[in-house]
Amino acid sequence: MRLSTRRGMIAASTVALTTLTLAACSSGDSADEPTEGSTSEETTEEFEPLTEVALQLQWLPQAQFAGYYVALDQGYFEEQGFDSVEIVPSGGDIVPQDALVAGDVDFAIAWVPKVLGTLEATGVELTDIAQVYQSSGTLQVSWEDSGIESVADFEGKRIGSWGFGNEWEIFAAMADEGLDSTTVSITTQDFSMNALLDGDVDAAQAMTYNEWAQVLEVVNPDTGELYQPEDFNVVSYQDTSGAMLQDAIWADTARLDEDPAYADAAVRFLKAVTQGWIFARDNPEEAATIVYDYAVNAELAYPVGPVHQLWQMNEVNKLIWTGADFGVIDSGAWDQTVAGALAAVNQDGLNLITAEPAESAYSNEYIEAALAELADEGVEVEGTYTPLEVELTEGGQ
Amino acid sequence: MTTRATSIGWGVTGVLAVVVAWELYKYLGPAEGVTVGDTGDAGSGQIILPRTHDRAMPHVWSMIVRLFEPTSGGDSPALIVSVAAAAAVTLGIAVVGWLIGVLVGFGLSLVMQRWRLLEWGLLPWIVVSQTVPLIALAPVINAIGNQIDRSGTPWPQWLSVAVIASYLAFFPVAVGALRGLQSPDRIHLDLMRTYGSGYWPTLVRLRLPAAVPHLLPALRLAAANAVLGVVVAEVSIGMRGGLGRMLIQLAGQGSSDPAAPWGPIFGAVVLGLIAAGSVALIGVGLKDYRRGEATS
Numbered sequence: 001m002r003l004s005t006r007r008g009m010i011a012a013s014t015v016a017l018t019t020l021t022l023a024a025c026s027s028g029d030s031a032d033e034p035t036e037g038s039t040s041e042e043t044t045e046e047f048e049p050l051t052e053v054a055l056q057l058q059w060l061p062q063a064q065f066a067g068y069y070v071a072l073d074q075g076y077f078e079e080q081g082f083d084s085v086e087i088v089p090s091g092g093d094i095v096p097q098d099a100l101v102a103g104d105v106d107f108a109i110a111w112v113p114k115v116l117g118t119l120e121a122t123g124v125e126l127t128d129i130a131q132v133y134q135s136s137g138t139l140q141v142s143w144e145d146s147g148i149e150s151v152a153d154f155e156g157k158r159i160g161s162w163g164f165g166n167e168w169e170i171f172a173a174m175a176d177e178g179l180d181s182t183t184v185s186i187t188t189q190d191f192s193m194n195a196l197l198d199g200d201v202d203a204a205q206a207m208t209y210n211e212w213a214q215v216l217e218v219v220n221p222d223t224g225e226l227y228q229p230e231d232f233n234v235v236s237y238q239d240t241s242g243a244m245l246q247d248a249i250w251a252d253t254a255r256l257d258e259d260p261a262y263a264d265a266a267v268r269f270l271k272a273v274t275q276g277w278i279f280a281r282d283n284p285e286e287a288a289t290i291v292y293d294y295a296v297n298a299e300l301a302y303p304v305g306p307v308h309q310l311w312q313m314n315e316v317n318k319l320i321w322t323g324a325d326f327g328v329i330d331s332g333a334w335d336q337t338v339a340g341a342l343a344a345v346n347q348d349g350l351n352l353i354t355a356e357p358a359e360s361a362y363s364n365e366y367i368e369a370a371l372a373e374l375a376d377e378g379v380e381v382e383g384t385y386t387p388l389e390v391e392l393t394e395g396g397q
Numbered sequence: 398m399t400t401r402a403t404s405i406g407w408g409v410t411g412v413l414a415v416v417v418a419w420e421l422y423k424y425l426g427p428a429e430g431v432t433v434g435d436t437g438d439a440g441s442g443q444i445i446l447p448r449t450h451d452r453a454m455p456h457v458w459s460m461i462v463r464l465f466e467p468t469s470g471g472d473s474p475a476l477i478v479s480v481a482a483a484a485a486v487t488l489g490i491a492v493v494g495w496l497i498g499v500l501v502g503f504g505l506s507l508v509m510q511r512w513r514l515l516e517w518g519l520l521p522w523i524v525v526s527q528t529v530p531l532i533a534l535a536p537v538i539n540a541i542g543n544q545i546d547r548s549g550t551p552w553p554q555w556l557s558v559a560v561i562a563s564y565l566a567f568f569p570v571a572v573g574a575l576r577g578l579q580s581p582d583r584i585h586l587d588l589m590r591t592y593g594s595g596y597w598p599t600l601v602r603l604r605l606p607a608a609v610p611h612l613l614p615a616l617r618l619a620a621a622n623a624v625l626g627v628v629v630a631e632v633s634i635g636m637r638g639g640l641g642r643m644l645i646q647l648a649g650q651g652s653s654d655p656a657a658p659w660g661p662i663f664g665a666v667v668l669g670l671i672a673a674g675s676v677a678l679i680g681v682g683l684k685d686y687r688r689g690e691a692t693s
Binding site: 060089090091092093094102157158185187190191192193194195197198199200201202214215217218221292295296299300301302303304305306307308394395396397 | 429438439440448450451452453466467468469470471473479483539547554634635636637638642643646647648649650651652653654
């Protein structure tokens with residue numbers, strides 16, 4: 001017995017030592033961060049073009065970010081003169097706008113209301129240079145018999161929310177109905193949909209492209225089949241005045257003004273990203289596969305399966321291709337986001353923002369330049385998306 | 398041979414007992430659990446017995462079958478492979494955390510034994526240190542690590558995790574080793590004194606050997622703590638690659654794939670056993686000094 005125990009222990013400690021070495025090696029990768037733009041202040045038009053940039057995502061790789069991974073995979077970034085584009089996922093540990101302010105990355109993907117909150121709280125300046133998602137994908141999902149058919153019906157109900165800045169549309173929409181957070185019971189929900197399925201909340205927050213699909217991937221114990229959309233009431237915040245702009249590409253305002261190389265890189269970056277999303281629009285299956293492969297192989301993201309990714313790709317395309325030009329910030333939607341952010345008061349009685357953001361908080365200059373250049377090069381930048389019918393499977397596998 | 402068979406038998410019985418208890422409760426318990434004070438409103442009342450439906454409590458065999466299915470569907474590797482890879486990362490960090498914890502803990506015990514004043518001054522703080530919640534401490538350590546990294550000295554994220562784990566690991570070592578170093582009988586200390594031995598010979602020839610029976614359980618506890626600390630720290634600072642983050646990620650998909658999060662949970666259990674078992678290896682090397690210690 002002693003001998004076999006000893007052998008086992010030796011094996012175990014060898015494993016421990018090997019993994020220790022591996023961990024030490026793999027950590028080396030994170031050391032070579034991209035270097036910041038040219039340090040020398042050069043005068044107009046004369047600059048060394050940036051060839052290495054980093055993009056901060058707001059979550060792990062999934063079809064929500066397909067356009068960026070497609071641009072990487074299809075070489076669109078290279079075509080625009082970038083030798084290396086690093087896409088940095090976040091596991092919730094990195095707040096994209098903070099990473100951008102700190103100079104860890106050159107561009108960041110973040111929801112507009114969250115950044116507006118940061119801008120006011122810290123006084124930094126960032127600019128929304130492309131509004132990738134034109135409409136809001138947030139839903140409030142309740143059971144079909146719950147009687148919750150609009151935001152007005154929230155009164156007296158237990159409403160699930162994720163928090164972490166994802167909750168402002170709820171409060172903005174409620175404010176528009178004359179409800180404040182004391183009239184409902186706000187419950188923090190996790191990222192699974194069990195709170196709704198178990199009846200712990202009356203209505204749960206869900207994104208069209210993620211949690212909504214997760215509900216529809218669960219077997220209904222009464223029928224033995226998957227739950228159907230008819231089993232639920234869905235309030236879409238896009239249909240309310242609480243709708244806010246979501247995934248946008250943010251850049252450092254001061255660098256855009258002072259560093260012509262950065263401003264030039266922003267346009268080239270947007271050209272590549274636009275092409276990436278056009279590819280995702282025209283080839284949703286392939287785009288979903290590309291991002292799924294990145295998530296599984298490169299980033300240890302443990303994503304939900306390929307069917308779920310295709311659903312997500314399909315839903316995300318609906319949010320992006322609304323008929324307007326790709327990425328151009330609609331001033332009406334922007335103003336509505338700002339108005340909602342000003343009106344929303346959360347369950348702690350706090351406002352997201354108390355004053356209008358600076359003029360510099362968004363600019364269509366760069367995306368319009370990018371679209372114009374792409375049009376000159378013969379790329380079809382207009383177009384609409386024809387949604388697929390995605391048949392969900394149990395567990396999205 | 399018989400003792401071996403008996404111990405294996407007891408081990409298997411223990412695991413089976415847990416499985417049987419799980420399945421029995423799942424079979425007998427109400428699907429929606431038992432709630433007191435439920436007024437009919439959503440989320441009212443307090444759950445006193447857990448729900449038993451398949452999303453809350455998957456069957457044990459579903460968990461095992463799930464281990465051999467692809468982690469993320471498609472042609473991704475089997476869950477058990479992903480769990481093993483993540484467990485290797487977590488174990489590697491835990492080893493670093495354990496080493497730091499043991500060094501710090503042992504160093505503290507040495508100075509506390511040497512100078513009674515330091516024991517009075519330090520020991521209360523060491524005890525208090527363990528009342529600070531890890532989830533409050535982890536982001537602070539991570540932020541400091543990031544600042545160090547940004548200022549030029551490379552500080553990878555896993556090092557922050559290891560430091561957080563060492564915070565849990567040092568405590569049993571500091572307390573256990575101190576007790577051990579103080580354990581020699583008066584008569585033995587007096588004997589050393591009659592030999593004219595100073596502090597160092599007494600330490601090396603008497604106190605350290607005497608400390609071994611106290612130290613080994615402390616090291617084992619520290620190993621289990623280090624694994625726990627790494628998993629919790631991975632979750633709280635969002636480090637990817639290890640079991641903690643994997644668990645969170647799979648739990649977020651738990652509505653439609655409820656058996657999947659149990660993969661990393663099993664992985665963490667196995668890691669704890671490996672970590673505690675590895676310490677037994679040290680005990681084998683020190684068996685001459687293990688008088689009076691309960692066998693492990």
